[in-house]
Amino acid sequence: MSILGCTKSGFMLCVGICIVLLAINNIDPPDQNTSILSEIKECGFYPGELCTALFEGKPAALVVGNFCQEALPPSKDQGPVLLQSMSNCSTFTQEFHFITKPLSEEETGYPLAFIMTIHKKLDMFLKLLTAIYAPQNVYCIHVDQKSPKPFSLAVQKVADCFPNVFVTRKQETVVYAGISRLQADINCMEELVQSNIRWNHVINLCGQDFPIKTIRETVRYLKSKWRGKNLTPGVVQPDHMKYRTQVSYKEFIHMGKSYVYPTKEEKDPPPHNITLYFGTAYYALTRDFVQFVLSDRRAKDLLEWSKDTYSPDEHYWVTLNRIKGVPGSTPDAGWEGNIRAVKWRDQEGASHSGCHGHYVRDICVFGLGDLQWLMDSPHLFANKFDPHRYPVVTDCLERQYRLRVLKEAEVPLESHWYFPDEYTQKADL
Template sequence: MGFYRKLSSQFYMYVFVFIFTTVLLQYFKSRTKLDTFVPLTHNNSVTRRLDNEHVKQDLKQRLHFVFPDFRRKSVLPLSCPLLFSGNSSEQKRAMIVKRVPKQLDYYQKQAKNCEHFKEDYITHPLTQEEKDFPIAYSILVYKDLAQVERLLRAIYRPQNYYCIHIDLKADRNFRKTLSLIANCFENVFITKISVNVQWGTFTVLEPELVCMEELWKYKTWKYFINLTGQEFPLRTNGELVKVLKIYNGTNDVSGTVKRANKQRWAKAGKPPAGILPGKGSVHITVNRHYVDYILHNQTAHDFLDWCNKTSVPDETYFASLNHNPQLGIRGSVNGYVEPYIMNSRFKNWGNLPCGGKVVRQICIFGIEDLPVLFGRSELFANKFYWDFQPLTLDCMEELLYNRTRDGYLNKMKFNSMLYENLQFLKNRT
């Protein structure tokens, strides 16, 4: 009898433990849906609790989105915070880290199950402000699919639009695999036309115009930003929206007459419509009306024909249109203001020490550039090589993730003063 009484008491104890454990797990599961976040930094707690009731209430008013736990949860072999602070010992260790990049067949297998593939992507607008401010992108690529996919993942939001131009020279399997990835998203597409891009010729400019044409049919986007596959964002999507709202329709297109090489235009004759040509970057951040003007205005077409007779037309076309106020392009600049400081892109042409390596006069960012990159206020950084000091991009991705998370939780203050005093905002037409 004592044996059965003992057995019965053990049974009830097990039942009690089971019920208690089940209730506890359900409690933590429900809490996790609201406030559990997995950062990429290895020195943070896996579970992050919201600090106060104000933040909790703010989250409940958001778009019913649970900040995703990216599948890249593996601990990096070094400390990104130390690398961003310029720790020399950590820098030496980071420079010898090697990476075996994921092969094309990996992405082909992953992209065959789109729902699974998109688990790494933010597939809901994080805030109403971002949802109401779509951005259009062109991305010109030709190699290093892993780097291209990482860039797309970093900037992807469902309200934005992404036009990808694959160079005609690109590997066939590269094209096939990237097309599979694009097919997983309604707002990502590959251009119908592929150009054989050659530096110094019209072919550098042509893919941008192709993407503008294909993006134009989407009626909601506010700004257009053009990228290459070797860039990475310095700002989160939420910060980009705040910056572009400060722009308030102003175009960010660099331009100079003093440093222009007029020999490039020697055989082209007189430009149309009294346009004073200048030199600038092909990388731009422009409003919808600027794109409309390029696509549908006869003066823009005539000037494009003129630029096609010059050398390096991509450095002339966008810049000249934005710095000739008589053309009436909204958000353009009132003439050439020297020097023009562009906020669209951070590039190191030798004006700062290069911690990576210099290729064709531009710095390829490396480990020792991370402290500089951390403090820059531009929108994007150009450029990175996938096979050069790979922890550089790893840490940039970690930084962007953490800033996105902290912005979403209202734990990071946006410094609007960095952008309200930009020179080109004071000289718009």
């Protein structure tokens, strides 16, 4: 099982994490796909070579076959648990290859804020945080209230190792398509505006996201086209989406089950004669706009009105951002804006040629054959990833992403910033 690329000195740390992850996530025994990377490592092959071949678009089955003719069974997990291993923050940040120094003046001069809403899969959270972490930025983590206690404690321990990472004090029991998902972001915003870091844009992420563009590339994108503007792709609410806001919806939470269901109660029109828009729940918002959301009567009234709608995060941000005069608003904007690369099932054959992993709620969980498509995407982040089902995908992206980050750096590079199998590539940077 490859979680974060173990060094020899960090072997016991990684083994401990494996144990905790097995307990937290109730992982099923690996199938043929999930054991590919561990099989390759058992055969002694360098994952970077495999990743290079996959990024070149070579068929996954052929690539894997060439790397390992006879797979050995994965070794059993044993060793200390994660909470014990993380008692030393200095060791933790080095073992997990965190970059703890600003890499360029350009990034330092344009700090960002990130909201990370998570509920499971500690390894994917760590991959994401490791990838996007920089000391000039600030990170708010919202942990779902229904998350297992060991998971929540582990996330808090991670946050405690960094002065610019924190777990929000107000936590929601998040229900898919419910108001709780939107409220989780707002909870983080209330604390982010109090941060001593004067961030320029806030970007929201979930636990199955991973960056495609580096922080420096993200800063350049936001500064060039969206400086002082909010990025909320969307359009006027289409007729086929009006069912979401025409009747009242309720959240159901009981005995580990949660969902949103419609009632027969019709809703009044939106407050203040606001025209509803429909768009992505992902955004990049300016600090002034966030202050507006937290203080303006129109924003507060729309939030209250949205509490019993279906998936309100897909109309709330884009609607407020289309109001003329609002800080950073883009009243005439449409779907433009490269926020998130997603393969939707109903767009197969149009915007993409198909999902090489599998679909969950009509969204592709990326498989090996999707790597080249991801690299060609202009978007800042991509969704969805599952390191347990398709570990090679996240491992390869993680390594390829780190090499690009270090290649852009304008400061001396430290050895622990590299992943173990990247040392041989230092000369190429």
